[in-house]
Amino acid sequence: MPLSHYLKCYPSEDQAGHSLLFSTKQASKAVVSNETLETARSSRLSPANERLLARLGMVVPDLSAERRSVAGFFDRCNACNPELNLIVVLNLDCNFACPYCFEGDRKGRHYMSRETAGDLTRFVRSHLTAQKERLSVSFYGGEPLLSTDMIISISRDLGALAAARKIDYRFNLISNGSLFNRRTAGQLKPLGLQHIKVTLDGPAEIHNRSRPFRSGAPSFDVIVANIEETCDLVTVNIGGNYTRGNYRSFVELLDFLAARGLGHSKIGTVKFDPVADAPMGELRPAGFDGGCRSVDEPWLQEADPFLREEILKRGYRTPSFQPITCMVETRDAYVVNFDGSLYKCPAFVGRPDYAVGTLRSGLADYDDVYRLDNWKNPVCLACEYLPLCYGGCRYMTLVRTGHLDGLDCQKHYLDRCLATYVRQEIKYGRTAGSGPG
């Protein structure tokens, strides 16, 4: 059998004369002697080694069939997706005033009404087909915990609907963490709360400048205290948004958390991401100009591996490098805005050109709006990184160009960084995992 088209070979840094193999398709990893690698290249592997590498997706019986399999990945995901997944934007209000907030001037005192919540339940009922085993909701905002009563009300309705179908209902929160105290966690957990993602933008001094309350008061201590008092009840995932100027200081945050007793055994996952710039043609939030426009920015290719190493070496889990499917390509996944309008990605909420229907009218065809299958072109189809990228992030394309014609190609970035990421995952074992970020 020939080597997979989606196989990367890197020199082993630990064993002389050996290579590290990584399948961008299967995210499998193996170490082989260079001699064995040469026999694989010339299709002369022993039957036992060939079976083993075939199991890892590293040698394949038919290269054309393999390419068809990669091109059909989303079709297979959609065919067997056991979940109906909704991101529900409960409001566009917030008790924070983050200077880089990508929701910008779309924010305001806009809240989901009871009537829209009723429409949501009816929408779910009509889209919860017999093959579904789970109903999963992420409550989003604004700040979703400004709508705690609505979370309770919707969860009771959807929980009852799921129970009647004998399937699971579960939800999570994407929150700034300032309102998630033990009482609230205790209220929400019995209704199906699985985890909460809260954001800490580095150590207190940096975070309090990036994520102050609307009054200007610091929020760091409030959030940390809430994590301390809830992390035994609900899984807390920590995110953080860094810039070129402050990413190195995030190491201080990790040390601070560990010193406060919030080490890896207390936290679900940790993942830091760069702040994105405002989309081309839109005004940047006043006073902020530190956002990135592409993973290809050289500083990011230093910052991301650096922060990942610091996270992993302290034992925290962070999502591993593996194929992930964009929500846009996933058929049974929708974003519901507070007013009942529907989108295919949370980053596009409030941009009417990217609305794909409403809870009442149903879905319109969105294939053209979101440029589905934009990666089905000769360059992408020939790329060994296709399973990790599939054309990249549409929102980043919007940031760079102001529209979705084009791709967010990650080839150069992966050429520069993937070997480091793979070595990190090997060095720190299975700490990476794949938990939700």
Add this chain to the structure above:
Amino acid sequence: MEEEKKETRKEVIVLDEGIDFDNPVPDGFCCRGAYILVRG
């Protein structure tokens, strides 16, 4: 010890089986719209 010796003599050392790419099972989103797959 004997097991360890056998292991180091292996020509292919499997470190991670990865995901089942042919039968992917989605398992919820991270917050930015990326769908995570179940790992083997």
